[in-house]
Amino acid sequence: xxxxxAEIHQQPQVLMALLDRETENARHIAAELRAxxxxxxxxxxxGTSDNAARYxxxxxxxxxxxxxxxxTPSLFxxxxxxxxxxxxxxxxxSQSGRSPDIVAVLEEGRRQGAPxxxxxxxxxxxxxxxxxxxxxxxxxxxxxxxxxxxxTAQLTALALLSCALGDDPxxxxxxxxxxxxxxxxVPLAVERILDGEEHIAGAVERYRYMETCVVLGRGYNYATAxxxxxKLKELNYLIAEAYSSAxxxxxxxxxxxxxxxxxxxxxxxxxFDTMRHFTLEIKSRGAExxxxxxxxxxxxxxxxxxxxxxxVPEWLSPIVAxxxxxxxxxxxxxxxxxxPDRPQGLQKVTLTR
Amino acid sequence: xxxxxAEIHQQPQVLMALLDRETENARHIAAELRAxxxxxxxxxxxGTSDNAARYxxxxxxxxxxxxxxxxTPSLFxxxxxxxxxxxxxxxxxSQSGRSPDIVAVLEEGRRQGAPxxxxxxxxxxxxxxxxxxxxxxxxxxxxxxxxxxxxTAQLTALALLSCALGDDPxxxxxxxxxxxxxxxxVPLAVERILDGEEHIAGAVERYRYMETCVVLGRGYNYATAxxxxxKLKELNYLIAEAYSSAxxxxxxxxxxxxxxxxxxxxxxxxxFDTMRHFTLEIKSRGAExxxxxxxxxxxxxxxxxxxxxxxVPEWLSPIVAxxxxxxxxxxxxxxxxxxPDRPQGLQKVTLTR
Numbered sequence: 001x002x003x004x005x006a007e008i009h010q011q012p013q014v015l016m017a018l019l020d021r022e023t024e025n026a027r028h029i030a031a032e033l034r035a036x037x038x039x040x041x042x043x044x045x046x047g048t049s050d051n052a053a054r055y056x057x058x059x060x061x062x063x064x065x066x067x068x069x070x071x072t073p074s075l076f077x078x079x080x081x082x083x084x085x086x087x088x089x090x091x092x093x094s095q096s097g098r099s100p101d102i103v104a105v106l107e108e109g110r111r112q113g114a115p116x117x118x119x120x121x122x123x124x125x126x127x128x129x130x131x132x133x134x135x136x137x138x139x140x141x142x143x144x145x146x147x148x149x150x151x152t153a154q155l156t157a158l159a160l161l162s163c164a165l166g167d168d169p170x171x172x173x174x175x176x177x178x179x180x181x182x183x184x185x186v187p188l189a190v191e192r193i194l195d196g197e198e199h200i201a202g203a204v205e206r207y208r209y210m211e212t213c214v215v216l217g218r219g220y221n222y223a224t225a226x227x228x229x230x231k232l233k234e235l236n237y238l239i240a241e242a243y244s245s246a247x248x249x250x251x252x253x254x255x256x257x258x259x260x261x262x263x264x265x266x267x268x269x270x271x272f273d274t275m276r277h278f279t280l281e282i283k284s285r286g287a288e289x290x291x292x293x294x295x296x297x298x299x300x301x302x303x304x305x306x307x308x309x310x311x312v313p314e315w316l317s318p319i320v321a322x323x324x325x326x327x328x329x330x331x332x333x334x335x336x337x338x339x340p341d342r343p344q345g346l347q348k349v350t351l352t353r
Numbered sequence: 354x355x356x357x358x359a360e361i362h363q364q365p366q367v368l369m370a371l372l373d374r375e376t377e378n379a380r381h382i383a384a385e386l387r388a389x390x391x392x393x394x395x396x397x398x399x400g401t402s403d404n405a406a407r408y409x410x411x412x413x414x415x416x417x418x419x420x421x422x423x424x425t426p427s428l429f430x431x432x433x434x435x436x437x438x439x440x441x442x443x444x445x446x447s448q449s450g451r452s453p454d455i456v457a458v459l460e461e462g463r464r465q466g467a468p469x470x471x472x473x474x475x476x477x478x479x480x481x482x483x484x485x486x487x488x489x490x491x492x493x494x495x496x497x498x499x500x501x502x503x504x505t506a507q508l509t510a511l512a513l514l515s516c517a518l519g520d521d522p523x524x525x526x527x528x529x530x531x532x533x534x535x536x537x538x539v540p541l542a543v544e545r546i547l548d549g550e551e552h553i554a555g556a557v558e559r560y561r562y563m564e565t566c567v568v569l570g571r572g573y574n575y576a577t578a579x580x581x582x583x584k585l586k587e588l589n590y591l592i593a594e595a596y597s598s599a600x601x602x603x604x605x606x607x608x609x610x611x612x613x614x615x616x617x618x619x620x621x622x623x624x625f626d627t628m629r630h631f632t633l634e635i636k637s638r639g640a641e642x643x644x645x646x647x648x649x650x651x652x653x654x655x656x657x658x659x660x661x662x663x664x665v666p667e668w669l670s671p672i673v674a675x676x677x678x679x680x681x682x683x684x685x686x687x688x689x690x691x692x693p694d695r696p697q698g699l700q701k702v703t704l705t706r
Contacts, residue, residue: 047603069422250400
């Protein structure tokens with residue numbers, strides 16, 4: 001078994017360990033941040049971690065009512081003209097904790113007196129050293145170049161923090177304990193997807209000679225679209241482009257013709273009707289649909305349905321919805337006879353400035 | 354002549370008219386915003402306008418030291434769980450001013466008491482109606498589906514506002530009048546690129562059967578990479594994906610093999626050395642390079658050099674650097690025998706919720 005496949009299968013255990021070991025820490029961090037009166041959040045990340053940041057943007061916006069911006073690291077590292085950050089919470093997300101441009105954002109945040117948080121798999125990394133607070137991922141060493149378990153762990157760490165920061169008295173649905181209970185059930189939902197691996201391994205054959213595709217999601221699963229597209233690119237050297245379905249309508253939909261493959265992520269929730277309408281629109285233009293969803297009515301529209309277990313609330317769905325995409329990318333690689341652990345031209349740690 | 358070609362050629366006049374008619378208005382808006390003590394900026398936009406927003410993120414961050422976030426419109430329109438915005442400046446950018454999800458962001462900003470600004474070609478639009486301040490683009494009707502003159506006008510409007518907000522006494526380079534003078538010279542630089550149209554019309558032949566490519570920029574020209582990729586998609590039904598060169602290194606670079614076409618935007622400035630290093634890296638991996646730059650040493654590395662006039666400062670380079678990309682996309686369409694004014698499957702105004 002490849003490292004990649006093993007690490008995909010470690011995810012339920014990794015997520016459970018993270019929840020067990022970091023819930024108290026997240027509460028402690030949240031209490032300190034509340035005392036400091038954070039007004040907005042800046043997230044700094046690259047690659048897979050940047051996709052986790054996209055999830056954070058929706059999560060902290062919707063549940064914690066915090067405006068969230070994704071950092072422009074080059075303003076810190078190359079231009080050396082950083083914005084004022086005093087009133088923000090600066091979060092750096094990085095598996096290795098070593099990319100200099102991400103470290104530079106936290107360094108500047110700290111210099112300006114803003115609270116800084118590192119979410120990383122290496123609590124001894126330069127990123128952690130620049131942070132007032134650290135949430136370690138406890139994912140164990142990730143040996144495959146393509147990140148899987150550290151991605152779902154990053155999402156889980158963000159969800160933990162959002163729960164701990166939570167409790168808007170005007171909205172009972174934001175109650176921390178209620179949300180934490182739902183989060184505790186996520187590792188089991190991931191387990192159930194892994195049980196369906198054989199179905200996915202059989203489905204990839206059809207896509208052996210696919211050269212391009214688009215991956216589409218919106219809202220919470222905008223992040224999932226980007227992360228699945230990245231796995232397809234890293235592991236299969238495909239041109240796989242991710243879009244918000246709304247942005248896709250504003251121009252790029254022009255590429256969709258007969259047989260054009262489109263992987264749609266559309267779990268049940270507030271975004272579902274919008275995504276269903278969009279999916280039927282691209283189907284009418286001839287798209288070949290691959291659909292990740294827990295809604296049978298939508299899965300029935302797909303050439304290749306990739307079902308999710310029911311019962312995961314939408315705000316947590318990105319942690320489970322990425323898993324069929326990870327498995328799809330893995331098995332497509334195996335079908336092509338490529339090495340899933342050492343994709344051509346990539347290294348595990350990328351140091352950008 | 355197509356509308357598209359005519360509108361590309363109208364750009365110098367459009368930008369001059371905008372500078373002539375809106376400089377005082379921008380100063381007035383900036384004075385009011387300074388009095389209100391804005392702490393951060395949220396930009397809401399889709400499609401081409403969202404690429405203008407990406408430029409704004411660097412501009413307001415570097416010169417006005419404001420943290421900038423790109424809005425997540427679905428939190429407003431679909432989830433109806435908007436973040437707190439009281440201390441932000443909310444800017445909506447839209448050619449038509451009619452996309453409901455973008456209007457919803459300004460509506461919520463106004464409801465919460467945040468100052469709102471619309472940058473639009475239609476001062477009678479629903480977006481303008483929700484705004485405390487409007488900067489009209491004065492671009493005249495844009496009849497081609499693919500936006501060109503309204504994009505460079507949006508960039509120019511953002512640059513005007515940044516100049517007017519400016520004046521950090523610690524950094525003389527941020528002096529408003531000095532920056533405004535440089536901005537006044539941009540329309541002429543655009544004119545000079547249009548003079549080189551014939552060279553570009555001759556260069557597109559080689560790419561008649563290109564099916565995929567990547568477009569790469571970073572910092573200020575991150576926006577340019579996205580906008581040129583969007584023109585190639587809208588007009589040529591290509592799979593053209595845009596990346597920050599730093600994000601590209603974190604995974605997607607795996608797709609680059611022998612002959613893979615990469616369009617790089619790398620004008621002179623603080624980002625140049627980083628981009629040159631990156632460009633030589635992908636060249637060593639076999640990429641076929643198309644390069645937009647004012648640096649002869651880098652242009653010499655390209656199969657297809659697309660030169661820029663010298664003397665435009667980096668912070669204004671996106672307004673000129675997109676123009677060779679517009680011309681390239683136009684002439685590639687003509688070479689293919691497609692209609693540049695009516696790309697298949699697109700409408701001029703896209704109403705997303």
